[in-house]
Amino acid sequence: MTHNVLVVDDEPKLCDLLASALSQNGITVFTAGNGLHALKVLECEDIDLVISDWRMPGMDGPQLLAEIKSRFPQLPVIVMTAYSTVKNAVQSMRNGAFDYIAKPFDIDELDITVSKALQFRDILKDNQRMRAELDEHQQIDSLVGDSPSFRRVLHAIDSVRESNATILLTGESGTGKEMVARAIHKHGNRADKPFVAVNCAAIPEGLLESEMFGHRKGAFTGAVADRIGRFQQADKGTLFLDEIGEMPLALQAKILRALQERVIEPVGDPRERKVDVRVIAATNKNLLDAVANKEFREDLYYRLNVFPIPLPALRERVEDIAPLARHFANTLGAAAGKRFSGFSAAALQAMANYSWPGNIRELQNCVERATIVASQAVIEEEDLPAYLFASRPADSGVLIENNGVPADLEAALAEVEKAYILAALQQSNGVQAAAAQLIGISERSFWYRLKKLGIHVDKIVR
Template identity: 80%
Template sequence: MSHHVLVVDDEAKLCDLLVSALSTDTLLVSTAGNGLQALAVLERQAIDLVISDWRMPGMDGPQLLAEIKSRYPRLPVIVMTAYSTVKNAVASMRNGAYDYIAKPFDIDELDVTVHKALQYADVLRDNQRLRDELQARQPIASLVGESPAFQRVLTAIDSVRESSATILLTGESGTGKEMVARAIHRHGSRADQPFVAVNCAAIPEGLLESEMFGHRKGAFTGAISDRVGRFVQADKGTLFLDEVGDMPLPLQAKILRALQERVIEPVGESHERRVDVRVIAATNKDLLKAVADKTFREDLYYRLNVFPIPLPALRDRVEDIATLAAHFARTAGADAGKRIAGFSDEALQAMLAYPWPGNIRELQNCVERATIVASGAQIEQADLPGYLFGSAPVRQSAGLLASAEMAVPDDLDASLAELEKAFILAALQQSHGVQAAAAQRLGISERSFWYRLKKLGIQVEKIAH
């Protein structure tokens, strides 16, 4: 295998010496007189190894090393330094250099170091190639679904994941937009860089600009220190803008400029900062209607809608309900220390018949609750929440949970507390007041059980018979 090495040194004679000493039929050696020239070479040519001097005019060795690690993180760098500056060499190793050699150096020793570094570069390249091949065979393994509607989503994801194009995910609440965004990032070219998520609807309007772009200390009341914004946090990686349709109009103009110019200006600063961010936006709103209503900028809409991916509602991919439910049950069972083998036919039929207005999020919550309630290895129909049936299923317990028409409660917390209390009382009666046994029936720890008894004010001695 042939390799290409770049030598960076302001001493032309040393560069010529290294070209003569290292060049072979399979090793090409190029030179640069300083760090800036070296970066120009790296932009034009594929380089396998950089050998750089420590002290150079203009951009010196440490600055060049930092730039290389930022732009080409897998490119090994060997630093050349004088015997009297071993401390500098150690510092360069801490900052990402592969190795260092001290001047004056032995050519044979340098040759050994160079070939070890090239072997290291080959291993990194082969590992990346294998990862790429694996992702190509199973590109979106983290997403579950075999229905035609969801297969169209997977095809769209696979076609755009390696690019830096802006993506707009649309669909009802709970259809898995953030999960899809994370999968695109994890299986794309920026996988080893940050993924930063921002819910535009959850941040107060007055703080959104600071949250997105950062601010300087003293820029406004309460700015007691510098803050790095989400765009800078996501530099080189992916920025996920969830609920982008709820973004206020004044901020929309600044987001548009950041997407167009790839620059941001923190609040309270007078200079701009360039950022390299891949943006994935998501919304459950009709943005075209918002554009018509003058609540969303038309130019920002078209900037975000470069590659739209609509996500289907769960009722439009009924074929995936059983697979998704099994996946959630395995995960919830592992978290609760239970082994759930599956669902009874009655339970599965009930889930297939329900319209799931809350989509995947609602299904996940339902299965997690049923996993906690289930007393056996299989989730039964009676383990499912009553709203799936329009009324609560009858439980064969002490009559504490009766069938009742499901209505939306006026006080959700109080209603949930009553339901929790009913489950605990039923477990205590079935275990004849033995608290450890009752906790085991509920699938929770004894400590958690004792805490709930105290929180709900349950006196065990009154129901111990």
């Protein structure tokens, strides 16, 4: 396997010496005279290992190491210096260096250290490739179902996948919006280009502009080097903007300009950069309501809504629950070394009766738990989590009169409300803020309902 190594040192003779020594082992060597030059090489070339001097003018070795660990976390770095001290060695290793060598060094010693670092890099690459293949396989194959509502989604994917139109995916949390986005990219005309996903709600507002458009060195405190943003990372490919409804208003205008004019401006750099990006946005919000409430720009909404694809909730495609459950059981069981032949009729009926507020994500978690506890090839009703049965009338203690009318409406509604809250807590692993978001209410309202219904979160069975 051919490897690319980047040598960073302000002494040209040492760079030439290392290049000559390493190239004898079939290694392609790139050189840089300082840290900033090194970062530019890393942005353009597929580098497997960096060998960097400790002391350099401008951006020194520790600063370059920090920037590499931030931007290329799996890239090994060997630090070298003539100022060999235990303090420097310990500091570099603590900061993420793969190894440390001191000048003057023995070539054989360098070869051994480089060989170990490249083996480490190969293992990381193989693991990353296998995870990507597995994720891709699961993502594409998870588009399972034959219900009318889901067939409409598949038809929409087939219609738009070869175009460059901006797409807006809408639907409740857990309905598979990212899976659909990846399927559109994978089967479209940009399949061999990058797919870059950004969760707009997960990035602090103060960093979001830099994350999207990049920045120049010195643009703000902590900007120690130039950095490209997600739009440039996705150039010629697909940019997936998840939870677009959470994007701050101040940034929405810049996103709109990027979509309309296909140009961006990194933070601190007045020069425009052209980008060729296919944008797929997703939200679980009603963006028209957000527009009416002045929380979302109307012009950006219509720019995003060129080709809308609404994703149905799982309760709206009940006939797909059984094939999805079997798919997850087969996939998750194989990963755990188990083989399952299916679900019992009672287990399938229990899953069909449940409302699935967390949608496909919740179903996958449910099946994963069942594959862990199941002792037979057939997954039985008792292998399913208890919260699936919390809303059954027979278990609730609510009296039902003729024609299914409850004798006590308040009690019946309380039981239904309790079942939804318990399910949301189970889905969120007991995190109350996440559970509140899952069922679409505020945290304050959620806490009030916990108290009213006598639910103790620390007693929820995981």
